[in-house]
Each structure stands twice: as C-alpha cells, then as structure tokens.
Amino acid sequence: xxxxxxxxPWGRVEFEERLRAVAEERYHDRHPFNIRMNEGRLSPAELRxxxxxxxxxxxxxxxxxxxxxxxxxxxxxxRMWMRRIEDHDGREVGEGGIExxxxxxxxxxxxxxxxxxxxDVLPGVRLAVDGYVNFCRLRSPIEAVxxxxxxxxxxxxxxxxxxxxxxxxxxxxxxxxxxxxxxVRQGRxxxxxxxxxxxxxxxxxxxxxxxxxxxxxxxxxxWSLLDAVDLAxxxxxx
Amino acid sequence: xxxxxxxxPWGRVEFEERLRAVAEERYHDRHPFNIRMNEGRLSPAELRxxxxxxxxxxxxxxxxxxxxxxxxxxxxxxRMWMRRIEDHDGREVGEGGIExxxxxxxxxxxxxxxxxxxxDVLPGVRLAVDGYVNFCRLRSPIEAVxxxxxxxxxxxxxxxxxxxxxxxxxxxxxxxxxxxxxxVRQGRxxxxxxxxxxxxxxxxxxxxxxxxxxxxxxxxxxWSLLDAVDLAxxxxxx
Numbered sequence: 001x002x003x004x005x006x007x008x009p010w011g012r013v014e015f016e017e018r019l020r021a022v023a024e025e026r027y028h029d030r031h032p033f034n035i036r037m038n039e040g041r042l043s044p045a046e047l048r049x050x051x052x053x054x055x056x057x058x059x060x061x062x063x064x065x066x067x068x069x070x071x072x073x074x075x076x077x078x079r080m081w082m083r084r085i086e087d088h089d090g091r092e093v094g095e096g097g098i099e100x101x102x103x104x105x106x107x108x109x110x111x112x113x114x115x116x117x118x119x120d121v122l123p124g125v126r127l128a129v130d131g132y133v134n135f136c137r138l139r140s141p142i143e144a145v146x147x148x149x150x151x152x153x154x155x156x157x158x159x160x161x162x163x164x165x166x167x168x169x170x171x172x173x174x175x176x177x178x179x180x181x182x183x184v185r186q187g188r189x190x191x192x193x194x195x196x197x198x199x200x201x202x203x204x205x206x207x208x209x210x211x212x213x214x215x216x217x218x219x220x221x222x223w224s225l226l227d228a229v230d231l232a233x234x235x236x237x238x
Numbered sequence: 239x240x241x242x243x244x245x246x247p248w249g250r251v252e253f254e255e256r257l258r259a260v261a262e263e264r265y266h267d268r269h270p271f272n273i274r275m276n277e278g279r280l281s282p283a284e285l286r287x288x289x290x291x292x293x294x295x296x297x298x299x300x301x302x303x304x305x306x307x308x309x310x311x312x313x314x315x316x317r318m319w320m321r322r323i324e325d326h327d328g329r330e331v332g333e334g335g336i337e338x339x340x341x342x343x344x345x346x347x348x349x350x351x352x353x354x355x356x357x358d359v360l361p362g363v364r365l366a367v368d369g370y371v372n373f374c375r376l377r378s379p380i381e382a383v384x385x386x387x388x389x390x391x392x393x394x395x396x397x398x399x400x401x402x403x404x405x406x407x408x409x410x411x412x413x414x415x416x417x418x419x420x421x422v423r424q425g426r427x428x429x430x431x432x433x434x435x436x437x438x439x440x441x442x443x444x445x446x447x448x449x450x451x452x453x454x455x456x457x458x459x460x461w462s463l464l465d466a467v468d469l470a471x472x473x474x475x476x
Contacts, residue, residue, distance in 0.1 A: 062316055066308035070301050070375075075327035075336055078300055082320060082327075089313035089320075098313055137308075 026219035040168025100179035107176020124228025146211035154187035264457035278406025338417035345414020362466025384449035385456040392425035
C-alpha cells in the first residue's frame with residue numbers, strides 16, 4: 001500500500017467494521033475475572049470487592065459525560081448526550097444508575113455508605129477511572145465520543161451477567177439486578193446514537209484512526225479495572 | 239484588624255451582603271452602552287451589532303454550565319445545574335434560550351445564519367466569553383458557581399430591557415422579546431438556588447474571598463463584552 005493510500009479515509013463500512021472489531025475483541029467480557037464471574041466462581045467477598053471498585057467507575061460516568069457535553073457546540077448534540085447523565089443521575093432523587101448500583105451493593109450486603117466513602121477503592125481502579133475521565137476532559141470531541149463505543153458490546157455482557165447472577169449468586173436479591181437490566185436497553189439506544197455520530201464526525205483518515213485508538217484505550221481502561229480487582233484478590237488468597 | 243481576624247470567616251449575612259454588593263455595583267446595567275440602550279439611543283445597526291456579539295455569549299452558556307456540572311460529585315447538584323443547560327438548549331428541538339435569542343435576531347432583521355456563523359463576533363467579545371468559559375473549566379467548583387451569581391441582578395435588567403425595547407424599538411417585533419421574558423423567571427429561580435449553594439460551599443475565609451472575586455471577574459466579563467461592542471461602534475462613527 002502506498003503512503004497516499006494509507007492516508008485515504010476508510011469507507012463507512014470499513015470504518016464501522018474496525019470499530020466493531022475493537023469493541024468485540026478487546027472488551028472486558030474476555031477478562032479472566034469476568035469469565036470467573038459468569039461461571040459462578042467468585043466468592044461473596046470477591047463479588048463485593050468488584051461491586052465496590054466498579055462503583056468508582058459508575059459514579060464518574062456522569063462527570064465524563066458532562067465533560068463530553070461541554071465539547072459540543074450544538075444544542076441537539078448536547079441534548080442527546082445529557083440524556084446519558086440523566087440515565088445515571090436520574091431525573092428525580094432516588095432514580096438513576098448510580099442509585100441502582102447502590103441497591104446492587106445493598107443486595108450484596110454492602111452498606112451504601114461504604115460505596116459512597118470511596119475508601120476501599122484500589123489504586124489501580126482509581127488510576128484507570130481517573131485516566132478515562134481525563135481522556136474525555138482533554139482529548140478531541142471525536143476521541144471522547146468514540147471511547148463510549150464500548151456500549152456496542154455492553155448489552156450482551158449485561159444479559160449474560162443477569163443470567164449468571166440469577167443462576168450462581170442467588171444470595172443476591174433479584175431486585176439488586178435492576179442496574180444491569182436497565183443497561184441492556186440503554187446500551188442499545190446509546191450505541192445506536194453514538195456509532196453514526198462517530199462515523200460522521202471523522203473528517204479524514206487521521207480522525208478515523210484516532211477514533212479506533214480511543215475505543216481501544218477505553219477497552220484498556222475497563223480491562224485494567226478488572227486487573228486491579230483480580231490482583232487484589234490474589235494477594236488476599238495467596 | 240489583626241491578621242487572625244482577617245482570616246476569620248465572614249458570618250453568613252456578611253458574606254451574602256458582600257456578594258450582593260458586587261452583583262449590584264459592578265453589574266453591566268451601569269455600562270454606558272446599556273444605559274444608551276435603555277434610553278432608546280441605539281441605532282438599528284448598533285442594536286444588531288449587540289445582538290450578534292451577545293449571541294456568542296449566549297451560545298457558550300451551556301458549555302460553561304456543562305463544565306460546572308462536571309465539577310460536582312453529587313447527582314443532586316448535577317441534576318440542579320443541568321436544568322440550566324436545558325433552559326438554553328431546550329428539552330426539544332426549537333425550544334430553549336439559544337433558539338429564543340435567534341428569534342430576537344430575526345425580529346431585528348438578522349438572519350439566524352449570520353448569528354450562527356460567528357464571523358462578525360468582535361475579538362474583545364471572543365476574549366471575554368472564552369475567558370469566562372475557561373474560568374469555569376479551570377477554577378474550583380465554588381469559583382465557577384459563584385461566577386454565575388450575576389443572575390442576582392439579571393431579572394431587574396431584563397424587566398427594564400423589555401420596557402425599553404417596547405417603548406424605544408417598536409420596529410423589533412414583541413415576539414422577539416421572549417428570551418428576556420423567560421430570563422426574568424429563570425434568573426430568579428437560579429439565583430435562589432445558587433446563592434444558598436455558594437454560602438454553604440465556602441468552608442473558610444479564603445474560599446469566601448475567592449467566591450467574591452469570582453463574581454467580580456464575571457462582572458468584568460460582561461462589562462468587557464459591552465466595551466468591545468461600544469468601541470466598535472465608535473470606530474464606525476468617528
């Protein structure tokens with residue numbers, strides 16, 4: 001391939017395929033910790049550690065989404081993106097994804113004050129999540145938006161997770177799983193909006209490559225989060 | 239007064255009085271250009287120049303509000319602040335303050351494409367508005383929030399402006415004034431939320447002083463915007 005061809009923009013189909021390939025191949029559903037979760041091999045202590053640490057990610061989602069909202073100069077795009085903040089914060093007190101995650105914690109025997117205190121969040125989890133928020137703060141609009149495309153793979157993961165929890169972790173009340181159920185629908189709707197947006201935002205090959213790299217980075221964030229949770233458990237076990 | 243006393247926090251009443259004093263004494267309703275506007279002494283060309291340049295401020299309000307939203311770690315505060323973004327962007331296409339300002343422009347004979355293009359925005363206006371957005375991006379939460387307290391004085395300015403437009407500029411259709419009418423109500427509601435928030439956010443004298451300085455800075459932003467619009471007209475006239 002010549003240098004000129006290398007710079008030619010991918011066609012829409014190829015660009016979408018490349019994004020989908022990253023979202024599929026590098027998604028954290030393949031992480032050993034997630035596989036053990038789905039196979040029912042996590043102890044209650046391991047599951048609680050994951051719930052506490054993943055909450056640090058959950059509570060930062062609206063922050064990164066507000067930072068992305070601030071990158072748009074169009075009311076239509078801001079309105080679209082703000083709906084994600086609402087999904088997590090709720091339209092009213094007692095609603096939203098953050099509240100639902102707190103209820104997951106309670107269903108697993110964790111007081112919400114423990115989750116809200118942040119004190120048990122592992123350093124590696126903090127670095128991964130803060131790194132993601134800063135990526136959305138500092139990078140270009142297309143990079144910040146493309147990083148959200150892990151939602152292409154999220155609905156499948158959520159469906160498998162619900163099945164695994166119902167089957168292997170019956171000590172967690174089914175009421176605690178409402179977060180996962182809501183995300184199946186929200187993830188489908190979000191990716192249905194974000195994918196066309198990323199495809200249309202990229203004006204040249206360089207921006208297409210930045211979008212693919214941003215999505216790969218986001219996969220690494222989620223993977224690193226599970227690495228940190230997994231390793232901490234090993235340290236306890238060995 | 240001793241150094242120790244200088245560091246003692248102001249009581250709630252004194253702190254509020256100091257904020258209100260800045261919002262009153264340094265607000266841009268005292269700017270010569272605003273006084274000429276209220277006295278009916280602006281030409282159609284001058285009024286249109288102001289509408290075009292002030293639109294650059296209007297369209298950036300939701301951006302700075304999204305940046306402030308990203309500074310809060312509480313769903314309640316984010317939810318409260320996001321309502322301001324909605325006020326300007328609208329819940330639906332064709333609603334919101336930005337749309338209403340475009341209609342003000344149309345009522346004054348300006349095509350909305352002219353306002354949306356940004357090409358006639360004066361350098362001094364750009365510097366003032368971008369400076370305000372970056373202030374909200376980079377400063378502490380209390381400073382970013384306190385800068386919004388010019389809304390303490392906004393409803394009075396809006397009411398006087400509506401009277402002045404109806405009386406002195408009948409060539410602007412009354413339908414064009416809906417932006418100002420909506421802001422009377424929104425400004426009262428917003429300042430009713432923001433003032434208690436600022437009063438409670440300040441944990442010591444240093445933060446109280448930062449809040450007062452932030453509000454003074456915001457007054458300077460609005461004043462500089464009118465300086466730029468006023469000076470440009472002088473250059474044309476002389």
